[in-house]
Amino acid sequence: MPTADDAALAVEDLRVVLGGREVLAGLTLTARRGALTAVLGPNGAGKTTLVRCCTGLVRPGAGRVSVLGSPAGDRGTAARVGLMPQSTGAWSGIRAGELLRYLAGLHATPQDVDALVAELGLGPVLRTPYRRLSGGQQQAVNLAAALVGRPELVFLDEPTAGMDPHARRTTWRLLERLRAAGVTVVLTTHAMEEAAALADQVFILDRGHVAVAGTVPELTSAGQSLEDVFLAHTTVQAG
Numbered sequence: 038m039p040t041a042d043d044a045a046l047a048v049e050d051l052r053v054v055l056g057g058r059e060v061l062a063g064l065t066l067t068a069r070r071g072a073l074t075a076v077l078g079p080n081g082a083g084k085t086t087l088v089r090c091c092t093g094l095v096r097p098g099a100g101r102v103s104v105l106g107s108p109a110g111d112r113g114t115a116a117r118v119g120l121m122p123q124s125t126g127a128w129s130g131i132r133a134g135e136l137l138r139y140l141a142g143l144h145a146t147p148q149d150v151d152a153l154v155a156e157l158g159l160g161p162v163l164r165t166p167y168r169r170l171s172g173g174q175q176q177a178v179n180l181a182a183a184l185v186g187r188p189e190l191v192f193l194d195e196p197t198a199g200m201d202p203h204a205r206r207t208t209w210r211l212l213e214r215l216r217a218a219g220v221t222v223v224l225t226t227h228a229m230e231e232a233a234a235l236a237d238q239v240f241i242l243d244r245g246h247v248a249v250a251g252t253v254p255e256l257t258s259a260g261q262s263l264e265d266v267f268l269a270h271t272t273v274q275a276g
């Protein structure tokens with residue numbers, strides 16, 4: 038496990054109750070600076086709730102979250118942190134290009150929007166209102182929106198869900214570029230091959246806590262696939 042010094046994210050004994058149910062049940066994990074950390078887990082295991090706690094959108098009942106050395110949601114740190122939510126209906130009528138230029142304008146040293154648009158293949162849909170984009174195109178815009186402010190740490194909640202294999206590979210290359218640039222990436226995914234291909238460290242959640250963690254070679258050292266490890270350590274969540 039990383040030490041406090043090289044952790045961009047440190048989550049300790051996090052507990053969250055929503056709707057009378059314990060959704061996070063003593064979750065502890067760390068994400069090393071400059072590394073790509075994958076958070077896996079069955080539907081309802083608490084991945085999105087974890088991301089929402091880390092970005093200050095959900096206040097935990099107990100536990101501690103340190104993001105770039107500050108408490109989650111700290112306003113002084115917010116501009117250094119990016120978030121790609123699982124879905125957003127918030128943009129609705131705004132055109133993709135307008136949205137990205139608007140978001141870029143909120144940051145002191147944004148990424149070049151044209152370069153980001155070209156990298157993600159968004160050129161042809163820049164004038165399309167967000168709600169008219171396909172699911173995969175919306176994902177790509179959400180990803181660009183999370184990155185345009187040059188975050189040091191970015192949370193990506195199922196970034197490739199709904200993307201076709203071309204778009205997914207494009208996203209993987211982008212994530213590799215981010216890591217090469219020293220950006221800390223925390224991503225949730227249901228795609229085992231994605232975690233296996235990209236992750237420096239994997240945390241598999243079950244019922245609101247970490248069931249097992251390690252590097253992919255560590256987790257699969259007995260010759261099983263990452264999916265086998267996932268199935269062995271997790272349970273079907275009751276609805």
Ligand SMILES: Nc1ncnc2c1ncn2[C@@H]1O[C@H](COP(=O)(O)OP(=O)(O)OP(=O)(O)O)[C@@H](O)[C@H]1O
Nearest residue numbers: 055056060078079080081082083084085086087276
């Ligand atoms: N506001 C809320 N009120 C009540 N229950 C909630 C609320 N938000 C989330 N939950 C519940 O918390 C649990 C964890 O949800 P969460 O979205 O964190 O899971 P997840 O691991 O991201 O799942 P998925 O893989 O399906 O996206 C689920 O059972 C969900 O129904």
